[in-house]
Structures are given as structure tokens and as C-alpha cells.
Amino acid sequence: MVDNILSTLPLLKTLGRCATLGLVLSAFAVPAAAVIEYTESQRDTAIELVEQLEERHYSKLAYDDKLSSQHLDAYIESLDGSKMFFTAADIKEFEQYRSVMDDQLPEGNLSAGFTIFNRFQERLQTRLESVMETLPETIAAMDFSVDEYYELSTDDREWAADMSVLDERWRKHLKNQVLSLKLAEKEAEEIPETLSRRYTNQLKRVNQYNNQDVFQIYANALTELYDPHTNYFSPRRSENFNINMSLSLEGIGAVLQAEDEYTKVVRLVPKGPADKQGDLQPSDRIVAVGQGEDGEMVDVIGWRLDEVVQLVRGEKGSTVVLEVLPAKSKTTDERKRFAIVRNEVKLEEQSAQKRVLEVPNGDQTLKVGVIDIPAFYIDFEAMRRGDKDYKSTTRDVKKLLLELQEENVDGLVIDLRNNGGGSLQEANELTGLFIEYGPTVQIRHSSRRVWRDGKRLKSDYYEGPLVVLINRLSASASEIFAGAIQDYERGIIVGDRSFGKGTVQTLTPLTEGQLKITESKFYRISGDSTQHRGVVPDVNFPTLFDTEEIGESALDHALNWDQINSVRHRRYDDLSSVLPHVTELFKERSHNNPDFLFLEDQIALAADARKVERLPLKEEMRLALRESQKEKALQIENKRRKAKGEELLTSLDMDEEESEDADLEVEAEEADDPAAQTDEDTPDVLLTEAGNVLVDALVLKQQRFAVHAAKKE
Numbered sequence: 211m212v213d214n215i216l217s218t219l220p221l222l223k224t225l226g227r228c229a230t231l232g233l234v235l236s237a238f239a240v241p242a243a244a245v246i247e248y249t250e251s252q253r254d255t256a257i258e259l260v261e262q263l264e265e266r267h268y269s270k271l272a273y274d275d276k277l278s279s280q281h282l283d284a285y286i287e288s289l290d291g292s293k294m295f296f297t298a299a300d301i302k303e304f305e306q307y308r309s310v311m312d313d314q315l316p317e318g319n320l321s322a323g324f325t326i327f328n329r330f331q332e333r334l335q336t337r338l339e340s341v342m343e344t345l346p347e348t349i350a351a352m353d354f355s356v357d358e359y360y361e362l363s364t365d366d367r368e369w370a371a372d373m374s375v376l377d378e379r380w381r382k383h384l385k386n387q388v389l390s391l392k393l394a395e396k397e398a399e400e401i402p403e404t405l406s407r408r409y410t411n412q413l414k415r416v417n418q419y420n421n422q423d424v425f426q427i428y429a430n431a432l433t434e435l436y437d438p439h440t441n442y443f444s445p446r447r448s449e450n451f452n453i454n455m456s457l458s459l460e461g462i463g464a465v466l467q468a469e470d471e472y473t474k475v476v477r478l479v480p481k482g483p484a485d486k487q488g489d490l491q492p493s494d495r496i497v498a499v500g501q502g503e504d505g506e507m508v509d510v511i512g513w514r515l516d517e518v519v520q521l522v523r524g525e526k527g528s529t530v531v532l533e534v535l536p537a538k539s540k541t542t543d544e545r546k547r548f549a550i551v552r553n554e555v556k557l558e559e560q561s562a563q564k565r566v567l568e569v570p571n572g573d574q575t576l577k578v579g580v581i582d583i584p585a586f587y588i589d590f591e592a593m594r595r596g597d598k599d600y601k602s603t604t605r606d607v608k609k610l611l612l613e614l615q616e617e618n619v620d621g622l623v624i625d626l627r628n629n630g631g632g633s634l635q636e637a638n639e640l641t642g643l644f645i646e647y648g649p650t651v652q653i654r655h656s657s658r659r660v661w662r663d664g665k666r667l668k669s670d671y672y673e674g675p676l677v678v679l680i681n682r683l684s685a686s687a688s689e690i691f692a693g694a695i696q697d698y699e700r701g702i703i704v705g706d707r708s709f710g711k712g713t714v715q716t717l718t719p720l721t722e723g724q725l726k727i728t729e730s731k732f733y734r735i736s737g738d739s740t741q742h743r744g745v746v747p748d749v750n751f752p753t754l755f756d757t758e759e760i761g762e763s764a765l766d767h768a769l770n771w772d773q774i775n776s777v778r779h780r781r782y783d784d785l786s787s788v789l790p791h792v793t794e795l796f797k798e799r800s801h802n803n804p805d806f807l808f809l810e811d812q813i814a815l816a817a818d819a820r821k822v823e824r825l826p827l828k829e830e831m832r833l834a835l836r837e838s839q840k841e842k843a844l845q846i847e848n849k850r851r852k853a854k855g856e857e858l859l860t861s862l863d864m865d866e867e868e869s870e871d872a873d874l875e876v877e878a879e880e881a882d883d884p885a886a887q888t889d890e891d892t893p894d895v896l897l898t899e900a901g902n903v904l905v906d907a908l909v910l911k912q913q914r915f916a917v918h919a920a921k922k923e
Contacts, residue, residue: 246327246331246420246421248320248323248324248421249722251721252320252421253320255722256320257318258720259433259442260273266656266718267436267437268728268730271435277312280435281311282304282311284435285431287431288431289427291364293364294337294376295337296329298369301369304326307326320425320428323425327428337380338413349388352388354392354829355829356827356828357831358827358828359825360383384405389827389832392829407509408511409512412512422446426444426723436728436767437767437769438768439726442724444722461524461525462484462490462550463479464478464484466496467515473495473513473515475495475496476760477492480585480630482553483550487548489546489550490548491536494534495534496510497510498510498533498547499532500531501521527552529549529550529552530550531549532550561606562582562603563581564614566578566617567898576908578619578621580623580625581607581623582625583603583629584629586603586632586633586640587632588600588603589602602633603632607643611672620908621677621904622677623901623904624678625897626678627896628681628684629683629685629687629688632686637650637687638665642664642671644701645665647667649662650663650694651690651694652733652734652735654730654733656729676701676702677704678692679705680692680703680704681755681896682706682708682760685710686709689744696734697734698781700782702785702904702907704749706747706750707746709760710742711740712732712733712769714729714732715728728769735777738773741768742762743771748793751896753813754813754816756816788911796902796903796906804849804853806895811850815842815846818842819839840862
């Protein structure tokens with residue numbers, strides 16, 4: 211059973227959009243691509259694939275004329291999503307396949323997919339060869355004083371009526387790339403060299419595609435119409451299963467996906483090298499990779515995802531240098547470069563950790579215990595060996611919980627931010643630490659049979675006040691735990707709406723390769739699915755995550771949210787009586803909290819950046835746009851600093867210099883004091899506010915209990 215929060219993209223899903231940047235110099239001769247044909251084993255695999263999808267997928271979709279039409283559109287989109295190669299005439303010709311692919315594929319006829327791909331490859335090579343002779347001259351003749359624009363969104367773009375329309379699209383696309391490199395302070399003589407290397411390598415890759423690659427693109431254009439987590443893996447991809455399934459880069463701990471011509475960071479593995487180092491962030495786009503501090507930077511724009519993986523992976527202790535486009539930057543001009551030392555994500559580092567927050571409340575200070583859970587882990591190997599001390603989330607949390615109770619904490623916050631899930635067994639076991647007994651989750655199979663899992667025997671549990679903190683990257687097992695706590699009214703859920711990954715996948719071998727297929731869905735004991743909608747907090751905190759980019763709802767063809775019958779269950783509290791007042795208190799505090807206002811300003815700034823639909827190709831205007839974004843960022847930083855009585859900045863570069871000085875001071879202090887805990891000294895406004903919410907609820911309940919007792923007397 212595979213529990214994966216991300217869509218495992220087909221090997222070349224965004225091939226067309228990556229290839230739209232392709233330009234090569236005549237100095238590198240590329241032979242004409244051979245016509246690619248499918249094999250007998252792929253015929254058999256296609257038949258099996260359709261049978262498995264129709265019989266076993268949770269949605270019970272039939273591969274009919276309607277789905278055939280969608281399959282054609284999805285396949286063309288995966289090849290030429292930016293409409294840079296095919297013309298309207300090509301698309302008209304492909305219309306002959308619209309209602310027949312559902313008849314052909316179940317019979318092993320792959321002619322439609324291979325014919326379209328061969329046409330694409332032909333268009334690609336012809337287009338690149340038509341410009342490669344004049345690339346340096348074309349770049350030299352570019353005029354960046356002309357008032358014109360490059361369109362960022364191509365969703366509404368029409369197919370080109372003729373080649374002249376494509377010529378103009380290519381001209382602006384290339385001009386945008388050159389301007390981006392220029393503003394990224396690339397030397398003028400290096401720009402043609404950079405682009406020629408990038409596009410020469412890309413064309414070489416395209417000409418190396420084989421029938422396995424084509425079959426995988428064609429198959430996944432269909433499987434992902436069922437849902438984004440149902441994917442076909444060719445034999446090549448199946449050989450490297452861990453990378454294919456999690457899209458994680460071994461060595462730095464990052465979960466990636468291909469998006470247009472870029473490799474985008476979806477999330478960081480908690481406690482992994484990238485997470486601990488701090489520079490790489492979700493939604494950053496990797497544009498270059500280097501080996502070692504002084505190694506040559508290799509441009510990876512337009513590369514296949516698995517090839518980028520190979521560059522970033524490496525031996526423990528070695529260094530990889532990444533150059534990225536920051537998530538908050540709409541343009542492609544601003545870049546960051548930093549080094550990360552590769553390492554393993556150890557089970558001990560994934561372990562739950564505790565700390566104590568001191569929360570002021572009038573004349574008194576209350577102690578709130580915090581348990582941070584990065585993942586739902588269990589050492590299955592040690593458990594099978596019979597090791598009595600094997601590690602698991604529940605075992606570690608139980609131990610930490612006892613220690614916090616000995617410290618006389620007044621309540622507990624479970625921090626599940628960025629927890630992408632893990633063991634379903636541990637999600638159930640962990641819930642059992644906070645309820646006496648009862649079901650935790652319902653699982654409905656594609657056969658519509660439902661079974662329940664949870665705590666079956668009554669036993670002791672933690673009965674104190676409880677708050678669970680989640681965010682957009684809390685997924686799968688995290689959502690099961692948070693949803694159960696919410697349904698039992700055992701605690702208050704705070705933070706951001708969770709990811710919404712509520713499906714279960716299994717792997718099935720085929721004649722050639724294998725199929726990962728969604729067969730089941732998770733449901734809460736309330737009957738609500740965790741799919742798509744996620745867990746909605748009782749108290750919403752601001753978030754910097756873009757829900758249009760991150761989360762199940764951001765994925766194409768994600769299964770819908772729905773409901774089944776609820777399970778009779780105990781409610782441990784009447785939270786509806788305190789939540790309105792707790793929410794009001796939170797809003798009052800956030801209105802005057804500089805750090806919260808800073809978060810909200812950052813969210814607004816990011817939203818403004820996302821509204822940019824086209825970039826100026828006039829250098830003066832492009833620089834003005836970049837400076838405007840920097841100025842807005844500086845204003846909101848100084849607004850926060852002023853409210854906190856800190857020194858104002860004249861530029862954000864000054865802030866970076868101060869951070870470097872502060873890092874040196876911290877390093878010096880740690881050298882003198884090995885026990886220094888710098889992480890705990892760093893303010894975490896969301897965690898602090900979670901503690902405030904817990905104290906608010908506790909005090910309100912105590913006041914109501916006192917009033918009730920007085921009336922009773």
C-alpha cells in the first residue's frame with residue numbers, strides 16, 4: 211500500500227512546455243530523430259492498463275468516448291502545453307482520434323499516441339534547427355528598449371494559425387530568457403553559451419526518447435484523468451521506485467515535481483538537510499545544480515525530473531550547490547544560490563520532540579507543553595525482530611507526554627505542521643493516547659466495502675486541554691489524527707486548512723512496468739472525507755502557502771470530497787460553547803501583533819505577485835517591476851520593525867548582512883556553550899498563538915465552571 215501525498219508525474223509530462231525553450235547552435239550536430247514504434251509487450255500492457263483502471267479504480271470510470279476526448283486533450287497538453295510547436299492544422303488532423311482512442315487502446319492499438327508523438331518530435335527538431343544557425347546574431351540584435359510584453363499564462367492561447375505566429379511566440383520567449391539572464395547579472399558573452407548548452411542538451415534528450423518514454427506519457431495522460439495519484443511507471447522508472455513514488459531528492463530531503471520547464475520544490479522533508487539548513491523553501495524552482503562549493507553550475511531548466519534527481523543526489527557529507535528562483539518572485543530575474551551538505555534523514559531526527567511554552571495570562575503564567583511530530587514513523591524492522599525498544603511515533607509521544615505531565619504543564623499543543631503523513635497504524639495509535647477508546651478512521655474500498663480502524667480497548671489517556679496545530683503541508687496520516695481529535699471534540703484544531711490527501715494507492719505489476727492505482731478513500735468518523743477539502747481548523751491562522759499551487763485541490767482531476775455514514779462516537783467536550791469567544795480573542799490579539807500583521811502583509815504581497823499575467827520585455831520597465839517588489843517587501847519589513855521598536859532598514863540587503871552577523875554571533879556563543887538551544891530562542895508566532903488559544907479555552911472553561919459551581923451552591 212502506497213500512501214503518497216503528491217501526484218507522481220509521468221516521466222515527461224511537461225515535455226512540450228520544457229522543450230519550448232529549446233535552441234541550439236549549429237556547432238552541435240543532432241541527427242534526425244527516428245520514428246518511434248510500439249512493441250507487442252506494450253500492446254499487452256495497454257490492454258491490462260485499461261482493464262485495471264475500469265475494474266479497480268475507486269471512481270469506477272469507464273473509458274468511453276467522453277474520457278477518450280479528455281485523453282486526447284491531456285496528451286496534447288503534456289507534449290505542447292504552451293502551444294509552441296503544433297499548429298491549428300496539426301490539431302485539426304489529430305481530431306480523427308478524439309472518439310476512437312477508447313476503442314483502440316483496450317485492443318492494444320497505440321497508433322494514435324505514437325503518431326502524435328512522432329509529429330511533435332518532428333516539429334520540435336524542425337523548429338530548433340531553423341533557429342540554431344542564428345542564435346548568437348539573434349541575441350545580439352535584441353532591443354530591450356522596445357515596449358512589449360511576454361505573456362506568462364498560456365491557458366487561453368489559441369493554436370497558431372501558421373508558422374509566422376509561432377515565430378513571434380519564439381522570438382518573445384527567447385527574448386524573455388535573455389533578459390532574465392541579463393538581469394541575473396550573467397555576463398553578456400556567457401548568455402549565448404548558457405542557452406546553447408541548455409538547448410543542445412535538451413534536443414539530445416528529446417532524440418533519445420524511446421518507446422517506453424512515449425508509452426508512459428500516453429498512458430499517464432489517461433491514468434491521471436482518474437486521479438493525480440494513479441500513475442503508470444515504465445520499467446526504467448520502476449527500477450528506482452523510491453524516487454519515482456516520493457519524488458524526493460535523496461541527500462537533501464526535498465519533495466519535487468516537474469512544472470513547465472522547471473523543477474519545483476513541493477515540500478521539505480522535516481529534519482532533513484534542506485529543512486535544517488533553511489534556504490530552500492516550498493515552491494522554489496531549481497534552475498542550476500553544482501557539485502561541491504567550487505563546482506561548475508549546470509543549468510537544469512527543461513531537464514527531466516529524474517535527471518535533476520541524479521544531479522542532486524550524492525554521498526553523505528558531500529556538498530551540492532543549488533541556484534533557485536524564489537517562490538515569492540514572479541519574474542525569473544532574481545536568483546538565490548546556496549550550498550547544502552548531503553546527509554541521511556535519520557529516524558532519530560524524525561522523532562517527536564518536546565518543549566514548554568510559558569504563556570502570560572493576567573497576573574499568572576501558564577505552562578503549555580508542545581510536542582512537535584515531523585512524521586508518523588515506525589521502525590518496522592526492529593518491531594519484526596522483537597526489539598522491545600523499537601521506535602515509533604506513539605511510543606515517543608507517550609514518553610514525552612509523561613515527562614511534560616511531570617513538569618506540571620497546564621495543557622498540550624501537538625504540532626503537525628509540515629507533517630506529510632506516514633504510517634496509518636501510528637496515526638491510529640497516537641489518537642489512542644487522547645481518547646479512551648473508539649474508531650479513528652473509516653476506509654472505503656472501490657468495492658464500496660467500509661472498514662474501521664482505531665482504539666479497540668479501553669485504557670488510560672491524556673485528559674488535559676489539547677490543541678492541534680496544522681498547516682497546508684499537514685497531510686494523510688496527519689489529517690486522520692487531526693480529524694479524529696476534531697470529531698471527538700477532544701481538542702481544538704488551529705492553523706491552516708490541511709493538504710487534503712485522502713486516498714490510498716496500491717501497486718500492480720503489468721506485462722511491462724507497473725500501475726499505482728487509487729483503490730480506497732479515507733473518511734473521518736463523522737463520515738466526512740479528508741480528500742480534497744482536508745481538515746478545516748476551528749481557528750484559522752494566516753498562511754503563506756498558495757492553495758492554488760500546493761494541496762490536493764491544486765492537482766488536476768483530484769477526487770471530490772464526499773461523505774459516508776458517520777460512526778457513533780463520544781464527544782469529550784462541548785467546544786461549540788467556547789470556540790466563538792476563543793476566535794474573537796485570537797482576532798483581537800492578531801490585530802495588534804506585529805508578527806501576525808507581517809504574515810498577512812506577506813500574503814498580500816505574494817497575492818499581488820501572482821496577479822502579474824505578463825512581464826515587460828523593456829529592460830527599464832522590468833527593472834522597475836523588480837524594484838517595486840523589493841520596495842514593497844522592505845516596507846512591510848520596516849512596518850514590523852517599527853511596531854516592535856527595532857532599527858529600520860534602508861534595504862533588504864542590509865537585513866541579510868545583519869543575519870550573517872547574527873549567525874556569527876550565535877556560532878561564537880555555541881562554541882562557548884555547547885548546550886545552547888538557538889532554535890528555541892527563535893520566535894514562532896504561530897506556535898505561540900496556538901499556546902494562547904489553548905490558554906484562552908482553558909481559562910474560559912474554568913470561569914464557566916466557577917459560575918456553574920456558584921449557582922449550584
